[in-house]
Amino acid sequence: MAMRLLSPSTPPPHFPSPGTKPPASAAAALPSSSSSYFSLRLRRARAAAAAGAAAAGGPERDGGRFEGETMGGAFDRGLAEIAKKVPLFEPATDGELAAAAGERPLPINLELWLYRVKVHTRKFEFPEAEKLLDKCISFWPEDGRPYVALGKLYSKQSRYDKARAVYERGCQATQGENPYIWQCWAVLESKGGNIRRARELFDAATVADAKHIAAWHGWAILEIKQGNVKKARNLLGKALKYCGGNEYIYQTLALLEAKAERFEQARTLFQQATQSNPKSCASWLAWAQVEMRAGNNTMARKLFEKAVQASPKNRFSWHVWALFEANEGNIDRARKLLKIGHAVNPRDPVILQSLALLEYNYSSANVARVLFRKASQIDPRHQPVWIAWGWMEWKEGNARTARALYQRALSVNSTNECAARCLQAWGVLEQRAGNYTAARRLLRSSLSINSQSEVTWMTWAALEEEQGDPVRAEEIRNLYFQQRIEVVDDASWVMGFLDIIDPALDSVKKLLNLDQPSGPVKQDTVKSTTESNLPTTRSSADESSESSATGGTSGFSSNDADNSSSEAAETPGSDFDLDGFIKKRLGLDPSELDAVLEGSDPRGVVSQRRNRRLPRKPLPLLPVP
Template sequence: MGSKVANNKPNKLAFLSMPAPASYVAGLGRGASGFTTRSDIGPAREGPSAEVVAEAQARRGEEAEVDPDQFQDPDNEFGLFAGTTYEADDEEADKIYESVDVAMDSRRRTKREVAEQEALNKHRAERPKIQQQFADLKRGLSAVTDEEWENIPEVGNLTRKKRRRDERSFVVPDSIIVGDRSRNEYENALDARQQAADGFETPAESGTLTNFVELGQARDKILSLKLDQISGTSTSSGLATAIDPKGYLTSLNSVVLKSEAEIGDIKRARMLFDSLVKSNPKHAPGWIAAACLEEHAGRMVQARKVITMGCEQCPKNEDVWLEAARLHNNNDAKVILGRAVQHVGQSVKVWMAAADLESDAKSKKRVLRKALENIPNSVRLWKETVNLEESATDARILLARAVEVIPLSVELWLALARLETPDKAKTVLNTARKAIPTSHEIWIAAGRLLEQDLTTKLSGEAGANKTPAQQAKEMEVVDRTIEAGVKELRRHQVSLTREQWLKEAEKCEAEGSPRTCEAIVKATVAMELEEEEDRLDTWVGDVESAESRGMVGTARAVLAYALKVYPDKKHLWRRAADLEKAHGTRESLDDILSRAVHHCPQAEVLWLMAAKEKWLAGDVPAARSVLEQSFVANPESEQIWLAAVKLEAENGELAVARELLIRARTVADTERIWMKSAVFERQQGQLSAALETLSMALSKFPKFAKLYMIQGQIHQKQNSLTAARASFAAGFKACPKEVTLWILASRLEEADGKSIKARSLLEKARLVNPANELLWAESVGVEERSGAGSAQAKAMLARGLQECPNSGILWSMAIWAEPRAARKGRSMDALKKSADNPVIICTVARLFWAERKLDKARRWFERAVETERDLGESWAWWLKFEKQHGGSEQVEEVKKRCMQADPRHSRVWQEISKDDKNVGKTTEQILELVAEKLG
């Protein structure tokens, strides 16, 4: 029974003969991983082909699926328009759609690129590069000094290997410690034996101790005495010294410390130059460069040896000898140059260098005369020798010998002529002219000599009895000399251009020979000008260029010649008068104007200038005489009649002025004369006569707007507002384009308390005269003065700027309407819109003034008046500024420049200058009044 049980026991190894599970992997518990090979899954097989699939579908009765786009041409339409013809419209439509697609793609591309750039910037901000993280530290390295660089410790061991350390220690003996401690000690006392040996008593014997402080003071005293002896000064004050500590430190700075790189460069250059001089020893520049290299390296001894070898190898080269003299001291240089003249005795440079080495004039003369024996044809040596002579007689003798040896040197002939007396100088110049017939300098020198001689004679007693005409006639010899010289030079085929002759004329003027300058201009200014049309323009250009360079005499001479050729040109006479007014005398100006009115009697402006100059000079009778002569030549001239009236009125002859106006209305009968007649009566307080004159004038000239203005102002002054209103209404009905009439009518209504009526008039005026800055500015002023509030004024100002974007007046009002903090930005906008507007420039200057930036304010005020000199308010603001922040000289300068500019326009200036109370006041007085009124 027991054996049976044993035989039925299950076999534990039966799994080895069983197939493995599908997911079994051998050694999975030990970390193995399973893999599959082709043998595990069998050989690969291809799927059925397209033909087999089609046959199977045909047997089953299925139809093959056809792709509708399989055979479609992509360039042709399909679907609804498949049967239509592809025409030009279709092509255009395709191009439009394509352009739209491209535009949409570009828009998306821009947005995409912006987004990508933002993402990239964000990424770089969050994760910057290492070089960006250390950029500030790298920039900070520029401030590290040499001392800090040297103190940077050396890099230690970076291998991270542990080195074996010697852990053993030793005990230092006491003798070494004591010896090191006493090594740097100093004994400050003497023992008894040393004191006895040196003659000192011991402390026990004398009872005293040695005082080392007094010994130190005595040593310092001796050192101070020695320093004073060296410096050559006394020590009485204790402050005097000739030692220059700054110079001593500067000499220490001259010590050049060369780096290793520079030393390496010097070594390589030395090798190159050494090879050069060995391969080509006769090449002088190589020796000079090699010596300069040694000098740069600080090896002066070697440099001198090298240049000495160069002198031996290249004895015929003057540069080598000069370099050798430079590298040696003074005494050795003299020896070197003495040897040099044996080899290069014809070198002027060597002789000049030898003369420069001498310290006294006598030795220099000896060297130079020795040089002239070897090189007698050197102009430079002769000039240097003559310059060393202190006596004019000796210099004259030398120059006489020089021109014999070098007869073709113009400089020597001219120098000799300057040293001779006038009579002998003429002989010298004649001889020089024969020797050098192609030199224009000799002819010019001859002219200057004649001018100088004649000037001396005419300034003495002999010339005092001669009239200016006689003196001018005697001076004509200079003209003849220069003219003969020009002809002679042409005969010898020497042709200087007009520009060259004019430069010579300016040179003569600069050297104090105005008559020779004028003679040169007369003889040559018409050269090369064959075209009649170009002459006048060319001469005017010559005058402008000469005047711009400050050569007034040359400009005057060119103008005189042009007036001689074209005496009937009014603008030439005006130009000559302006030139004399700016740079000449009153007598010369009177002469020019008298000649001008003689040649151009119909030129009214010349008569007026002549009369005004007489009047300004205080000669009223002469001014009347000039105007009487002008009446004969111009009986119907409005300007001359008015000038005569002004002259009589401002000199108190009111009856004569009234009579002249009556005669002028009969003879000339112009609208301006009638207007001046009415203004004259109003200024004299004869309002009824003025109104009567205006009525007669309006019947003759109904389209003259100023007559309506004056009539309305007179009625307003008489408190006849209805009559004034009627006058202004008739005025802007007859002259709707006259802006001032509308403004006066508006101010009349505003003065009467009818702001609404004033607004209505200005609105009508803006419709008739669109884009007019004065009307818009007046409209803004009405809003500000009517109390409607700043908002209404700002709105009106904004509308005005929209219609007149470049208006300086409106932009100025806009700047001042802003709060203080916003004015600077507003001024920048104004400058961008109209940078050259003088009103805006003046406003910017006032802003700088308010900010206490005085220098900038002064520059901008000057810029404003230079941009437009006719605006009186700019001058008044500048004067007000200088009175507050400038000196008296600056105030006077502003007044002087304003009187020269003579401004006539701007609103406040015209109100004050045309006021009846200010009749007859000067420009300076009007300027003061305007500056006071400006807020």
């Protein structure tokens, strides 16, 4: 049928469309560019069809007549006439022709360009992404998505002034009716410390759309960070009023109740959160850690199982569960959970870091070095890996190597929270080496970044006492307590849980040590095993009592290492089949976890599940009429 619809070798005359023929003056007034463009495509299509027909022997019969004329029936003759007039379809890509002609491309091009922006951003191709977003804004200035994407792109490059300008331009272009732009702008100001401006922008977002749940929740988080818990509760209540039930709102309210040790109310709110979204791994994890704080470890373990079932590839579920098991003394199970987490998240350096610390305490420093090296190759800009590695080398007596690793961590960023921990750990190293002047200078630098660090203040006080100046040590302690009194309502515990939503492992280490005192006496806790808090907390004022790298820990401790190494991998009292679960849901063989860990290439690691994925079934062929 397709061959019979080709035009003859001689192009047929142009048939005018039905209706009155426009006058010559009107035809001359038509845009020359569009008419010449379509006539050119028509001539090319007819020429190509004629050449094809001639090459195939030609469908001409009866003295050059089109074959459709010999067919019986008015239907076939009508198709032949249509084939003479309709050119072949030649699609233009990405709306480039429309853009070149000054016309707005089809809306589908906006979706395609925004998707390409995501791809470029993942590949760190920021200039290409910026060009596409500028193109989107020029053709669709009323759409808020390009402004949001461009603002976030500038924020990733620390070009905050340009991000503010983009958000302001977007609010003007959308006449202030897009809550997403207001909310992103508010988050940017909140991160920059401009709290008053952030409140105004969050307020504008809720005015633009009272049902914008992210604005209410972000505003409540801001108030919790500022210690205004009453204001945060009011905002969360308005969110429930205008937006209905939401997992994040319920979760935040539950954490506020847990902070006040009203665990029954917290459980009720967690149940509502998990009912709103049973696949929310953050809600299950937060609930599990609240049960840990309440001392209900059996319930906490079941909730961790729910978390991994809700999101099997979530790195935080495997990581936090492993830390919980290590805190309970189940070292083999913790090691296994960390290996599973690495198998499903081979690009995550934090899991390898915790595994390295676990192996250092229960295996050998050489095994830990291999894991630290892999983690640093996966993400060279992840500061906690360098800090934890430096702490281990210092414990092994390699002070020179430790200094080099600390310096490498500071070369990544010297002004953030990780830099404060690194400076504190480095100060303790210099204190033990007898370089007291350098130690004081490093501790002061750490406090200039984070003045709320109790460990750093107490370490400095212990240094002064060691130098025979108890009056100065008491002054330092008083300064710390005065700063703590100025905080109206320290919400670090609440925000530790909430940060799991926008996950930061910095908070996880706090969560696993909630039920222990925060003073300098007990510093070797489970939080020492996550990220960089291990070197900072163990290097406290009471560090003189430590005789080895693993002494005194309550999580990855070596008090009974021989007994813990012989424990069974499966925890008694749990009916959760971990091996069967990872086989069915993740395609992992439990017996090959060690091989996956040893054989993973940090520079080109590929998920094992991707290699084991079954081939797709071919689509059934439709019958040809």
